[in-house]
Each structure stands twice: as C-alpha cells, then as structure tokens.
Amino acid sequence: MMQKKSKVGSTIGSIIALGVFLLFAATSCTNPSTPAGHEGYVYEQPRFFGSGGYQGSLIGPSNYGFSLLRNKVLNVDMRPNTYTERFNILANDDLNISFDFHVVISIKSGAVKDVVESFGSDNWYERYVKETFRTFVRDAVQQYDSRELKAKREQIAQRVTSKLKAYLDNTPFDVKQVVIGNINYPEIVANAVEKKLAAQQLLAEKETQKAIAQKDAEIRIEEAKGIAEAQKIINATLTPNYLQLEAINAQLKMAESPNHSTVYIPVGTNGIPLVKGTQ
Incomplete structure (x- = not known):
C-alpha cells in the first residue's frame, strides 16, 4: 500500500x-x-x-x-522620412526671418545593426543629425540679406545638401532631398513689400494709360492729316466751270420734280448762274 x-x-x-x-x-x-x-x-x-x-x-x-x-x-x-526644422534666424542685414527647412533621409538597407549600436536606434536623427543640420542651415542663411532669401532659396538648399551629405558620407544615412519651406518676413517688411507691389502695379497701369493716350493722339493726327488732304484735293477740283455744271444739274433735277415750285431768274450768260472764282 x-x-x-x-x-x-x-x-x-x-x-x-x-x-x-x-x-x-x-x-x-x-x-x-x-x-x-x-x-x-x-x-x-x-x-x-x-x-x-x-x-x-x-x-x-x-x-x-x-x-x-x-x-x-x-x-x-528604413523608409525615406521627412524631418522638419523651424527657424527664426537673423539674416545678413540683421532682419529676423522665420521659415521651415525640410530634409528627407533614409537608412541604407542592411545597416540596422550599425544604427542601433552606433547611432542610438530609432532616435538616431535627434542624437546624431538634428543639431548639425540646424547649424548648416543657419550658416547658409546668414550669408544673404533678407531680401535675397526667396531668390536664393535654391542655392541655400544646395549648399545645405552638400554639407549634410558630406557629414553623413560614412554613415548608414542617405540624404534624399533638402527643401526650404515658406519664408516669412516681419509684419513691417511684409507691409512694405505689399505697398511696393501696389505702387508697381499702379505704375504699370499708368504706363498702359500713357501708351493708350499716345496711340489715341497718333490716331487723331492721322485723321487730321486725312481731312487736310481731302480738303486740299477738293479745293483743287472746285473750279468755276465745275461749280456751274453742278448748278445746272441741280436745276434740272428740281425742274423734273412734280412738286417743283422754285422760280429761277437767269443772271448769267445763257441763263447760267454766275460763279465767282476765289483766285
């Protein structure tokens, strides 16, 4: 048991x-x-x-x-991701400019071990790239006056791209693209720009009005020339004989009219109206 x-x-x-x-x-x-x-x-x-x-x-x-x-x-x-940094930077003319800067970065395939052990795992951007990227942007922007920034944005982006690629050359990170976002000027500058644009638009309108007035004047001159030429031709052809012929034709038309009641008194040779020449 x-x-x-x-x-x-x-x-x-x-x-x-x-x-x-x-x-x-x-x-x-x-x-x-x-x-x-x-x-x-x-x-x-x-x-x-x-x-x-x-x-x-x-x-x-x-x-x-x-x-x-x-x-x-x-x-x-490992996919390309966009990282955006916002800036308020003094330009070369000491004007404070605000804007966004975007960088697209991916991680090279097969590099996860290196990323985790050497660059801080999924926090690699904040630990290794962010501050250096911001420094490159500040250095590039401060080379220009505030009024040049919009016109020079492509050159600035290329400058930052070149420096960032060189910095990340021997790392698992691949810079795909660098882009400048909207550039915002202080309100006083924005207002001044708006006034300048309005003045330019008004000037353009005045130039258009001036061109129209010039064209109108040219048209009037040409019309006056035409009238003067026509008068010159008419004066040259209005001879006494021509006027007498026109008077006879007018009398004939009126005489043939059934309602004709006008009485003509011949005063010239053969009853022809006298026409006194001006020359």
Missing part, C-alpha cells in the same frame, strides 16, 4: 514538473517580428541562461522564429 502511494506521488510530481516546464516554456518563448519598410535588430534578454546581446537582423515583413531564449526586437524604419 505504501509502495502504491509512493508511485502515485511520483506521478503527480512528474505532472507538476511538466506543467511548470510547459508554463516556463510558454512564457519564455518569443517570436520577434518586423513590419514592412523596417529592419529589426534582434537581441537576447536572458533570464536564467543565455549570453544576451545581438542575435541577428530582420528585414520586414518577417518573423525571427520561436526560441526558448528571451529574444526581443528593435524595429527601425
């Missing part, structure tokens, strides 16, 4: 031990995963055994697989 109880106790102990082991395995096993567009830095966080540290990399989307080790993953976004 004692031997039977001993076997039962041994069986129960084995079941309990197996349950504890299964519970431990269930809570200890991990399966790190990485989403698309990311790379994962897989590392071990040992509890009872294992050496810890870097275990491998994942290129998403993928899973590392189940393991009894306490494996975890740091996922780093």
